[in-house]
Amino acid sequence: MYSFKSRVRYSEVDKNKQLDLFSIINYFQDCSTFQSEDIGKGLDYLEKEKRLWLMNAWQINIERFPELGEEITISTWPYDFKSMYGYRNFLITDSKNQVTAAANSIWVYMDTEQYRPVKVTEDAVRDYNQEEKYDMEYAPRKINLPQNLTTLESFPVIRSTIDTNNHVNNGQYIRMAEEFLPEDCTIKQMRAEYKKSAVLGDLIVPMVNFEDNIFTVVLADTESKPYTIIEFKL
Helix, strand or coil: CEEEEEEEEHHHHHHCCEECHHHHHHHHHHHHEEEEEHHCCCHHHHHHCCHHHEEEEEEECCCCCCCCCCCEEEEEEEEEECCCCEEEEEEEEECCCCEEEEEEEEEEEEECCCCEEECCCCCHHHCCCCCCCCCCCCCCCCCCCCCCCECCCCCEECHHHHHCCCEEEEHHHHHHHHCCCCCCCCCCEEEEEEEEECCCEEEEEEEEECCCCCEEEEEEEECCCCCEEEEEEC
């Protein structure tokens, strides 16, 4: 397990002075990035090998949102590598070692020249210590789309959402989707399925549905083909 400690900053909280979901995702991404950098399998290694790890799916379960100033520990570990996929758990724990958020993530190993999935090599994962998968209820990777979706006003991809891979960062899609949630709702679980990458200048068409405490947001292109499907359990 790879871990680092932090303290909830003012820049990471919402109006209720609680760590917001976007910041939780950023902590998780940072934790896995730190691990990769520390074992020599970070961005420079991937660039040299013409490879990248592309997010395929998130499942984040929220027990509670840590509060402003609270000391937290962020942890991650891979539990499997299979074919072109990598599987990784994440945790945020408080000062009493109580879990506040737990996550499962699925990643695809990509060839950046051909932009297609490739098999994970032994060298790419040699220095990661695989551990047992976290004991939680695992949701399916794919999210079923509701039949009745309401299309809302489209918006363009802007520069601040683009990451080192020159496409919209996976956490930014979640931040976009949160804008459509009912005000003052409490998120208990978030799932995301990533279909294709949006790049600078693309137009995103949001489509939403709310039923049975499940709020679904589809962020699609102008032909209604999803970039990402996000499901919030409230």
